[in-house]
Amino acid sequence: MRRETPQRLADYGPLFFPAMMLIVFFVVPFATMIAVSFFQRQQGGFYVPAFELSNYQRFLSLFFANVLGFSLMLAIAVAICCVVLAIPFTYLLTRMARKVQIIWLVALLSVLSLSEVIIGFAWSTLFSRTAGITNLLVMAGLMSEAKALLPSFGAVLTGMVYQAFPYTVLVLYPALVRLDPTLTEAARTLGASPIKAFFTVVVPALRNTITATLIMVFIFALGSYLLPQLLGRPQHWTLSVLITDQAIYQSNMPFAAAMAVFLVLVTLGLVALTVIAGRKGEAA
Amino acid sequence: MSGLALNNVTKEFGTFTAVNNVDLTVPHGTFVCMLGPSGCGKTTLLRMIAGLDLPTGGAIRLDGDDITRVPTHKRNLGMVFQSLALFPHLTVGENIAYPLRIRSAPKEDQKKRVDELLSMIHLSGYADRPVSKLSGGQRQRVAIARALSISPKLFLLDEPLSALDAKLREAMQVELRQLQQKLGITTIVVTHDQREAMTMADTVVVMNRGEIRQAASPIEIYRRPADTFVADFIGSTNLLEAEADSAGRVTVLGQPVAGISLGPNISKATLSVRPEDVHLTAPGDGALSGTVTFVRDLGGTIETFVDVAGRQIIAVSTPRARPDVSVGQPVGVVLLPDVCVVLAK
Numbered sequence: 001m002r003r004e005t006p007q008r009l010a011d012y013g014p015l016f017f018p019a020m021m022l023i024v025f026f027v028v029p030f031a032t033m034i035a036v037s038f039f040q041r042q043q044g045g046f047y048v049p050a051f052e053l054s055n056y057q058r059f060l061s062l063f064f065a066n067v068l069g070f071s072l073m074l075a076i077a078v079a080i081c082c083v084v085l086a087i088p089f090t091y092l093l094t095r096m097a098r099k100v101q102i103i104w105l106v107a108l109l110s111v112l113s114l115s116e117v118i119i120g121f122a123w124s125t126l127f128s129r130t131a132g133i134t135n136l137l138v139m140a141g142l143m144s145e146a147k148a149l150l151p152s153f154g155a156v157l158t159g160m161v162y163q164a165f166p167y168t169v170l171v172l173y174p175a176l177v178r179l180d181p182t183l184t185e186a187a188r189t190l191g192a193s194p195i196k197a198f199f200t201v202v203v204p205a206l207r208n209t210i211t212a213t214l215i216m217v218f219i220f221a222l223g224s225y226l227l228p229q230l231l232g233r234p235q236h237w238t239l240s241v242l243i244t245d246q247a248i249y250q251s252n253m254p255f256a257a258a259m260a261v262f263l264v265l266v267t268l269g270l271v272a273l274t275v276i277a278g279r280k281g282e283a284a
Numbered sequence: 285m286s287g288l289a290l291n292n293v294t295k296e297f298g299t300f301t302a303v304n305n306v307d308l309t310v311p312h313g314t315f316v317c318m319l320g321p322s323g324c325g326k327t328t329l330l331r332m333i334a335g336l337d338l339p340t341g342g343a344i345r346l347d348g349d350d351i352t353r354v355p356t357h358k359r360n361l362g363m364v365f366q367s368l369a370l371f372p373h374l375t376v377g378e379n380i381a382y383p384l385r386i387r388s389a390p391k392e393d394q395k396k397r398v399d400e401l402l403s404m405i406h407l408s409g410y411a412d413r414p415v416s417k418l419s420g421g422q423r424q425r426v427a428i429a430r431a432l433s434i435s436p437k438l439f440l441l442d443e444p445l446s447a448l449d450a451k452l453r454e455a456m457q458v459e460l461r462q463l464q465q466k467l468g469i470t471t472i473v474v475t476h477d478q479r480e481a482m483t484m485a486d487t488v489v490v491m492n493r494g495e496i497r498q499a500a501s502p503i504e505i506y507r508r509p510a511d512t513f514v515a516d517f518i519g520s521t522n523l524l525e526a527e528a529d530s531a532g533r534v535t536v537l538g539q540p541v542a543g544i545s546l547g548p549n550i551s552k553a554t555l556s557v558r559p560e561d562v563h564l565t566a567p568g569d570g571a572l573s574g575t576v577t578f579v580r581d582l583g584g585t586i587e588t589f590v591d592v593a594g595r596q597i598i599a600v601s602t603p604r605a606r607p608d609v610s611v612g613q614p615v616g617v618v619l620l621p622d623v624c625v626v627l628a629k
């Protein structure tokens with residue numbers, strides 16, 4: 001479809017509403033946060049306008065570098081786990097009868113309605129020594145004695161994958177539904193087993209969707225601050241945990257804002273890299 | 285036997301029978317067109333031959349081996365889908381090389397075969413184009429080349445040309461037929477279009493409601509339809525009720541005609557007469573008497589509509605043999621015995 005380029009000011013009218021939304025809900029809060037990150041903290045939890053870099057300086061330490069590194073690593077791990085699990089799951093889901101699909105989608109949506117707190121406590125019960133899943137393994141004779149599986153990295157990862165999985169499926173679902181089912185049939189007639197057809201046709205044909213989904217889950221996971229605390233040890237705490245800690249418990253808004261700004265910048269940088277890498281791959 | 289054989293192949297979807305007891309042998313190297321109205325089970329039958337659907341009854345044999353339950357990817361066939369199903373993430377060359385890549389053929393062989401196929405479909409030099417940058421006809425050819433790249437035992441096409449415009453379609457029909465003859469490959473094409481079937485096929489299979497009504501050469505199907513459905517479906521025809529008395533004298537539409545026999549002990553039948561076989565003369569003996577109701581002069585042909593005892597008979601003639609008639613004029617309709625096909629009621 002060819003579109004006329006806008007001629008008069010009024011032609012930009014349709015852009016007005018989205019632009020307003022973007023300004024009110026994104027630009028203004030983000031600008032406020034950037035401003036606060038340069039402010040000076042007052043004893044007692046307040047801050048006054050100023051321009052100082054100490055908040056950022058404090059951040060430049062090995063401790064925070066480690067936390068940042070761990071946060072990114074955790075978010076990447078969650079994103080990869082979710083996508084790797086969700087693609088086959090969603091693919092099989094789209095091949096099922098309409099009714100079955102609806103039941104699964106409703107179930108996934110109901111997981112979305114659970115708050116992070118409920119998910120966290122549910123998993124901490126499931127991973128506990130007294131009431132956890134290891135008791136089932138003991139009953140089945142696979143383990144000699146029940147043990148606690150948390151706090152641990154595995155528990156944090158499981159909880160976060162569980163939380164992000166429904167989003168992943170819901171983002172992948174439309175693309176997979178739209179994927180022409182005759183593509184895999186064609187691959188099969190051309191000599192590919194169903195599994196080979198999946199890896200040589202479905203996955204490559206969805207490359208852009210998969211990249212977009214990875215980025216989405218990655219960003220979603222970066223923001224998680226309750227699950228690492230509920231299911232992990234202090235060394236499993238992410239930058240989001242520290243930001244929450246500074247903002248709410250230490251009442252140090254400027255420092256929290258500085259960390260948040262830094263996190264946003266690093267995230268944007270990584271996303272840009274991914275997109276550029278994707279473009280390069282496409283051109284090659 | 286070399287070739288494809290279907291024995292009592294049946295496919296039921298729940299209580300609905302989409303393909304019913306189909307028996308068909310396709311000798312090696314034959315070009316078969318399956319023709320029939322929408323929903324008659326052509327696609328379902330083709331998908332069962334490809335292994336994409338499993339029959340609920342019967343057996344499919346290829347070169348003597350029972351392949352009824354062999355998974356699709358082990359059947360070594362080539363199939364062209366109606367949507368073409370070209371892989372959007374691959375280039376033209378990669379699409380054509382896909383079956384070879386899947387079978388881990390050496391890279392040089394793949395390249396050689398791709399070049400060979402591209403020149404066969406007149407698209408040399410297109411190997412590195414993305415498939416999205418091709419025209420409809422070019423995509424069509426790429427889909428055909430991809431299906432042929434392993435030299436399959438069986439070449440299946442489901443309405444391969446339906447997305448093309450009429451002119452391109454006719455050109456592709458000829459091309460496809462020539463290609464098939466050159467390669468000598470057993471080919472089955474599903475189509476809606478009877479001209480297409482007549483152009484390409486060695487054998488036309490006419491289906492209706494999941495059953496094969498007739499399988500024969502195009503000209504035989506046209507000249508000797510097996511039943512009223514086939515006669516009516518292939519080309520246009522005049523179907524006229526005929527009755528015979530105990531002495532064998534035949535009346536058509538209540539008027540006596542000479543020279544036609546319905547066969548022994550048959551009192552009622554339907555006559556099928558192609559419009560080009562209907563001759564108009566002056567009213568008189570041995571001809572059905574009727575009245576001209578409409579004349580359509582199409583330049584190349586002239587269609588005359590004649591009302592005989594309340595039934596409309598269409599006669600087609602060339603301008604050279606133009607009957608001297610006008611609307612409202614009484615005429616005689618001659619049914620020549622050797623071109624009338626008697627069909628059981």
Ligand SMILES: Nc1ncnc2c1ncn2[C@@H]1O[C@H](COP(=O)(O)OP(=O)(O)OP(=O)(O)O)[C@@H](O)[C@H]1O
Pocket residue numbers: 297300302320321322323324325326327328329476
């Ligand atoms: N998966 C299915 N489940 C139930 N019924 C089906 C299924 N696939 C096909 N049918 C039915 O089987 C019948 C034959 O379908 P088929 O697609 O073979 O027709 P066709 O001859 O190819 O028609 P067309 O010329 O319109 O493509 C149709 O009535 C269709 O509704």
Ligand SMILES: [Mg+2]
Pocket residue numbers: 326327328
């Ligand atoms: Mg069909």
